[in-house]
Amino acid sequence: MEEIGIGIIGSGFMGRTNAETVAKYLPSARLIAVAGGSRASQLAADYNVDCEPNVQALVERSDVNAVFISTPHNEHARQTIAAAEAGKHILLDKPMAVSLEECDRILAATHQANVNLMIMFGQRFRLVNREAYRLIQEGAIGRITAIETCGLHTGGLASLPPWQSLPENLGTLFAHGVHNIDQVRWFTGDEVATVAARIHREAPSGNEVSTMAVLSLRGGAMATVWVSWAIPSPGFPHTDFSTRVVGDAGLLDLDAYGTLRLGRNGNWTVVAEQKPIDFKGKGMLDAVRMEAYAAQGQEFLNSIREHRKPAVTGEDGRAAVEVALAAYESSDTQRTVILE
Secondary structure (H helix, E strand, O other): OOEEEOOOOOOOOHHHHHHHHHHHHOOOOEEEEEOOOOHHHHHHHOOOOOOOOOOHHHOOOOOOOOEOOOOHHHHHHHHHHHHHHOEEEEEEEEOOOOOOHHHHHHHHHHHHOOEEEEEOOHOOOOOHHHHHHHHHHHHOOOEEEEEEEEEEOOOOOOHOOOHOOHHHOHHHHHHHHHHHHHHHHHEEEEEEEEEEEEEEEEOOOOOEEEEEEEEEOOOEEEEEEEEEEEOOOOOOOOOOEEEEEEEOEEEEEEEEEEEEEEEOOOEEEEEEOOOOOOOOOOOOOOOOHHHHHHHHHHHHHHHOOOOOOOOHHHHHHHHHHHHHHHHHHHHHHHHHHEOO
16 A cells, blocks of 8 residues: 555644654655644644645645544544545544544544544553553453552643643543543453542632542442642652552552553562653653654554554543543532443
8 A cells, every 4th residue: 555645633742743753653654734723834844744724625635545633622523523524534632522422423424434533542552551451461460450540740730731721621631631541441441330530620710630530340340540730849750640550460560651560479570661751852752752652653554554443443532531521520410420
């Protein structure tokens, strides 16, 4: 198959990440054009590709076979459906959409058009997480009984893009904690049955700054998800994305940006370790950071060429949205939410 032509929708932090991924790490793809966002023209110029005036113009191009979409959450449904109706395969940033109704519309449109839809749960492609999943699949810790996963950050909401605090984009659990929710489903291979959550909101804006959720899974395991931007400096070490997994025959202790340790028979063993990302020196496009995006992008392209579902499906995206929305409902009602 010839090179797959890629269009980038969105020109912010992740738009640039996507452009770098295609241009530098996916030799079987070619970056064609960029659209969407105030920085689109500059991003297109930096990668010497066309800048389209709007998303519709980009998806109507005959030389664009697939699109990478990284835009504010409330724009996902409209843009993804437009791409599907134009016959383009789609790699869509998390969260999939801002409601289950929008998720279902996306799924219907992509199924109708017979195009591939993959959700950007990039944590699945980080070395430490991949190795943890491999150990789980091999039975190294037995049956999972409990998971504790967190993303704890200093700097407050000011450290995040302002659009993430707009009401239409819902909040930080929705923007970031869906990675943790997806990890629980991925590691266990199970679906969430109930959600009980509490949310702390920033005064006076009312924006979500910290959320704790307790999940029960259909197979009997339990999990906690804690996502916060309300941690005082210096913060807790190794908690940007960390997880502890309890099995009936062993333990996993992982830092997605550091070390994976396996606990078994009374001893800890280091199984894998990711090199540190040099944000201060090499910046956001450090090759270490880009490894996961390269692997994610390659899986997306492989799924297109092999005429199969990608490793992360639209159904996975919908499931994470459902749990996150249930957490908000639980906090608002002070009740445990039961998922059907």
